[in-house]
Amino acid sequence: MVVILARDGPTCVWCARVFRGQAVPTTDHLVPRVKGGPSWLENEVAACRGCNRLRGHVSPVDWLGECLRLGWNPDVERVSRVLTLLEAAIAERGGQRRARTYVQSQLRRLAKG
Numbered sequence: 001m002v003v004i005l006a007r008d009g010p011t012c013v014w015c016a017r018v019f020r021g022q023a024v025p026t027t028d029h030l031v032p033r034v035k036g037g038p039s040w041l042e043n044e045v046a047a048c049r050g051c052n053r054l055r056g057h058v059s060p061v062d063w064l065g066e067c068l069r070l071g072w073n074p075d076v077e078r079v080s081r082v083l084t085l086l087e088a089a090i091a092e093r094g095g096q097r098r099a100r101t102y103v104q105s106q107l108r109r110l111a112k113g
């Protein structure tokens, strides 16, 4: 978690709340574990417990849309950047076939806006 916060800053990727006191960061997997997402730093972002629980296994792009509908200020750029890091990590390390397809489809949807 320390590494994620150093990379991305001390805020929830979905609701932009600053982590302090009761607002404790949790590790949220951009590609959900049940969808084949690896437990790699490149698949992990910091989210507050409430956002992590609410999102469940919804895809990052669908969940960004939901955050916007809720009037939140999600960090779209961070999601895009970390998904790009994950795509590069998969290309370098190989394997992760399910996650690779998933990431590519998410990045295509983000590029379309």
Ligand SMILES: [Zn+2]
Pocket (backbone or CB within 6 Å): 012, 013, 014, 015, 016, 017, 047, 048, 049, 050, 051, 052
């Ligand atoms: Zn949050």
